[in-house]
Amino acid sequence: MAIITLATDYGNSDGYNAAVIGVIKSLSPGAEVIEITNGFSSIAKTSLVLWRYYSQFPKGTIHLVVIDPTVGTSRRALVGTDGNYCFVGPDNGIFTRIMEACPDSQWYEIDPTRLPANTVSNTFHGRDIFAPAAAFFANGILPESFSKKINDAVKVDIPKPIITAKRISGEIIDIDSFGNLIINISGESLGDKPKVILKGKKLRLGKFYADARPGNPIAYIGSLGLLEIALNGKRADKYFQVKVGTPVKVTI
């Protein structure tokens, strides 16, 4: 039984998510649809969050992601695979981090005329294009039979840290719902005794939130393997008055 995860920006009041799930269940009754969220927002954040969860699922899982601000333009509809997982969604950059993590991943442009006969609306591709494509994957249909290979899938810019012998200059790439700061500096690059500097404040590297006194900030390697900064018991984003893009430096 194939698993299809569903993540959208459809919200919880319009039933767009329901229509997508209904189409999948109609075309692939045995598929297990797991709705991750209907509350995604930006393309950059979606790319990061998908990277957080996709590989936690069993191999063979199909990840359907519809954050699609340019639906109804000429942007292409994609399917892809890294050999272990399948991906379905618009060609707008939401799969950038998957593409970077898996340079051998293959991507295809969906040909809507090869999907099951249905009205293809111009504004609800989640229902009319992406749901059928995910159901096709679940039914074991190969992407070659309903899409054609491409080599120029859209990527969004992912800020890269600048690494020198003694210093790494990165930035905050995400703030989670707890106010924790996620930074584009890999834990592996930090060396033995790094000093983390955010807005002039030097932080030492701990292991737990509780390595700082309550209300105090701490840097640590987070669950993505990236440097994070949090407060023990409060929101770090409020404390530091920072946002996505704020620079973070590490002296090695």
Place this chain on the structure above:
Amino acid sequence: MAIITLATDYGNSDGYNAAVIGVIKSLSPGAEVIEITNGFSSIAKTSLVLWRYYSQFPKGTIHLVVIDPTVGTSRRALVGTDGNYCFVGPDNGIFTRIMEACPDSQWYEIDPTRLPANTVSNTFHGRDIFAPAAAFFANGILPESFSKKINDAVKVDIPKPIITAKRISGEIIDIDSFGNLIINISGESLGDKPKVILKGKKLRLGKFYADARPGNPIAYIGSLGLLEIALNGKRADKYFQVKVGTPVKVTI
């Protein structure tokens, strides 16, 4: 394995949705419960949104909808079927559009005394009446055995357009979470070169959001087959300063 969709106004902090799902799984362990939303609000909107998704699911799906502002009054508890799908919920108008789309649909008043022995609370019919009724459907129990046929199920007023030879006068019946305007004028009634008029502004009929320049409005036939108005890249409700009920005219 029967599918039961669940849509409520229970919110996400009180576990009322969980109690409903638990009762269903206890009475019908094989049923697949798919929670659509716990964030519905008005009866009129629920009626529209249910119409959007119900027929996307496989035939035999049971749609359980509990938006129930008059729970604990003498309002009746309903089950119904249109021959393909089953419906369970309060008799307060949420099924109006199903009834209009399927004039042959059959509706029944649930007799709570014929449901499985349980405390029937006076305030939590989702758990005590509607969940067992949905589980009964999933178990193949016919509505006649726990409910009696009625012919006077409650309907809410659904605004109808006024159609003359040269003009259709309708109104906005819903604004979705993207700010798109959904209008009670069928795409089929529009003729070849309609002009759509909202608050004095004439719009031409396009196919995609992108048929308008960025930031500009466009009219199109939406995924429900109804006329819609959107902005390419922004919220149409903000741009036009409109709400549900605002008139829309079309000259044919």
Place this chain on the structure above:
Amino acid sequence: MAIITLATDYGNSDGYNAAVIGVIKSLSPGAEVIEITNGFSSIAKTSLVLWRYYSQFPKGTIHLVVIDPTVGTSRRALVGTDGNYCFVGPDNGIFTRIMEACPDSQWYEIDPTRLPANTVSNTFHGRDIFAPAAAFFANGILPESFSKKINDAVKVDIPKPIITAKRISGEIIDIDSFGNLIINISGESLGDKPKVILKGKKLRLGKFYADARPGNPIAYIGSLGLLEIALNGKRADKYFQVKVGTPVKVTI
């Protein structure tokens, strides 16, 4: 097929819930994961709401609850069972009402070193400790094999009513999303003709919201078996200007 319910405070934008579900499905592919909410907030409320739904599910259901403000401190990770249901989550008091309702329930401290080999992060125990423990339960692995029995699991204070011959003094312990007030006074303790007093206002005991005129308050025995106060058609919390902790008296 084991059912695992999942309730967290992870929100709907970061994919933490998805990572947890993915780990469960990877370790126990046959488990049916039902996400109750990702919107829980306080420990006290979680304890109450879990008590509302846990026993509605079929026996054998595993309830995974991750409201974990002290993740990354020395707080222990728990599994427990009352003989019918299994529980997994942090040792911070969220299971207090289960412990009180089932004095014979057994509780165990998880030994993370006996969970499947994986990076155990210091900040994402939902993914790295609780999800594997829930999957173990689903796979029929006994708690003794990955955790050790304890007798001092953390409990939070649950306010108890003071009962005398003629009077019960209780308080509001929860306000639900409809604004209904839930009070720590059992329906069974109320006698024949109780008078309920909130902020100087005497209320009689009804059965339905509709036993009060529209816009008027009513007391009744709610779906938890506890005294509740609601308004027919409006929010009781706004009407009375009350909050959790506000005293309620009953004269018997």
